[in-house]
Amino acid sequence: MNSQQLQQLFPYLWTLPRKPGEQRxxxxxxxxxxxxESMDDKVLEQIANVAALPGLAGAAMTMPDAHWGYGFPxxxxxxxxxxxxxxxxxxxxxxxxxxxxxxxxSNLSLHDxxxxxxxxxxxxxxxxxxGVGEEGKIHLNPQQLDEVLLGGAKWAVxxxxxxxxxxxxxxxxxxxxxxxxENVSELAKKRQRGEMGTLGSGNHYLEVQVxxxxxxxxxxxxxxxxxxxxxxxxxCGSRGLGHQIGTDYLxxxxxxxxxxGIRLPDRELACAPxxxxxxxxxxxxxxxxxxxxxxxxxxxxxxxRETFTGIxxxxxxxxxxxxxxxxxxxxxxxxxxxxxxxxxHRKGATRAFAPEHPKLPERYRAVGQPVIIGGSMGxxxxxxxxxxxNQAFASTSHGAGRALSRNxxxxxxxxxxxxxxxxxxxxxxxSRSMRGVAEEAPGAYKDVNIVAEVTEQAGxxxxxxxxxxxxxxxx
DNA sequence: ATGTTC
Numbered sequence: 118m119n120s121q122q123l124q125q126l127f128p129y130l131w132t133l134p135r136k137p138g139e140q141r142x143x144x145x146x147x148x149x150x151x152x153x154e155s156m157d158d159k160v161l162e163q164i165a166n167v168a169a170l171p172g173l174a175g176a177a178m179t180m181p182d183a184h185w186g187y188g189f190p191x192x193x194x195x196x197x198x199x200x201x202x203x204x205x206x207x208x209x210x211x212x213x214x215x216x217x218x219x220x221x222x223s224n225l226s227l228h229d230x231x232x233x234x235x236x237x238x239x240x241x242x243x244x245x246x247x248g249v250g251e252e253g254k255i256h257l258n259p260q261q262l263d264e265v266l267l268g269g270a271k272w273a274v275x276x277x278x279x280x281x282x283x284x285x286x287x288x289x290x291x292x293x294x295x296x297x298x299e300n301v302s303e304l305a306k307k308r309q310r311g312e313m314g315t316l317g318s319g320n321h322y323l324e325v326q327v328x329x330x331x332x333x334x335x336x337x338x339x340x341x342x343x344x345x346x347x348x349x350x351x352x353c354g355s356r357g358l359g360h361q362i363g364t365d366y367l368x369x370x371x372x373x374x375x376x377x378g379i380r381l382p383d384r385e386l387a388c389a390p391x392x393x394x395x396x397x398x399x400x401x402x403x404x405x406x407x408x409x410x411x412x413x414x415x416x417x418x419x420x421x422r423e424t425f426t427g428i429x430x431x432x433x434x435x436x437x438x439x440x441x442x443x444x445x446x447x448x449x450x451x452x453x454x455x456x457x458x459x460x461x462h463r464k465g466a467t468r469a470f471a472p473e474h475p476k477l478p479e480r481y482r483a484v485g486q487p488v489i490i491g492g493s494m495g496x497x498x499x500x501x502x503x504x505x506x507n508q509a510f511a512s513t514s515h516g517a518g519r520a521l522s523r524n525x526x527x528x529x530x531x532x533x534x535x536x537x538x539x540x541x542x543x544x545x546x547x548s549r550s551m552r553g554v555a556e557e558a559p560g561a562y563k564d565v566n567i568v569a570e571v572t573e574q575a576g577x578x579x580x581x582x583x584x585x586x587x588x589x590x591x592x
Numbered sequence: 593a594t595g596t597t598c
Contacts (some may be wrong), residue, residue: 161598187593250595308595319593361595443593521598553597 129575141169143176159185166382172203182518188385196211199391209462212363214406216354217441242547247592254312269408270415278419287439297401308357314416318592325588355410438487442515469503493562501532506576513577517562526561548591
């Protein structure tokens, strides 16, 4: 986009001035000039549309990694007040409900693990189901699937996948309230019955990484991180179930908007008042989708431990944190100094509670919530910590963010040669889809280093550690 | 993101 149309408020905060007669709330864009210039004009159009939706509280915002999405931009944050006619939108959550990252810290250094990295890559590839429509070893009957939707990661731990300590370090302790499996279609449930414990495709991955650099020693110590340490990150979501909920409710919410006379600036912004029947139905289905994703990452954590232990019996893998970046959450935030209960849509945006937030586990209370910014294949990831300077409804960036579309990437790169190039850099890629690898070429993403740096400079979160990839399993 | 044009 052309940054001339924006007005700079602070070094890393911009606004889009309203045109005469334009009826909408304030739009705020976090970033520097380079990141904003590289964004599609559609991002601006989309976030201005969001700012025109009913019941918005405060400003509609984009994070430094924002890019064009369905209706809402990816990297978009918008909070709505149910009492003021505020809406909920499936496009504001994203198709992959509760897509997120589970990060595990190990008791091994890269030096210890170097001799068996190839074996680790092969075994992970063998044991972690990945790819479109790929099913796992777990097949659930309808009643069991409903239990997943109600119980989330707590259900998974009860089944023997992981332990109680995992739950302590998952957002919402592994299970959100308000899930209503009865609001999830039979088709959505059917699609999921064989997909628990699977990675999926696209930008999802399981990575073995090494802590390459520590930015903040005090916070790193609280997070249990040190240079040279081996880390595992699992990026995935609610698979077929979440996608089907999104598809189902786009239609239902569009009908509701029409029935209730809500004027939509874009039909992709299908939404309904939070207090309407359809709004409540979607909330119940979305919360079921969140629990599905939390259970999924918990089972994948178990498979990761099983695989790793098979190669290196003394490994200990503890959950550092598990955080989603596609959700709508009911939270209390201050608007003009007054606390209000809001529904915060974060689509491709990570929650980042500041130090002393009551929902944080004791271990992290003094330093803030771990925030995971996942990089593109082969480029590295960042661990950050929530900051008291955040004024974006406790939200921050979630990843590098695409710079080129999947089609553009396919024209420019070849999967096989990318894998060869990365292997020369000491990064082992395993994937069944060469097309998928080409679509995920590192060059198709923005520079994650700049995203993390600007995220910190903008006061959204503080950098704690940089993780360099060693093994990457792609869908 | 996605049984990748349900």
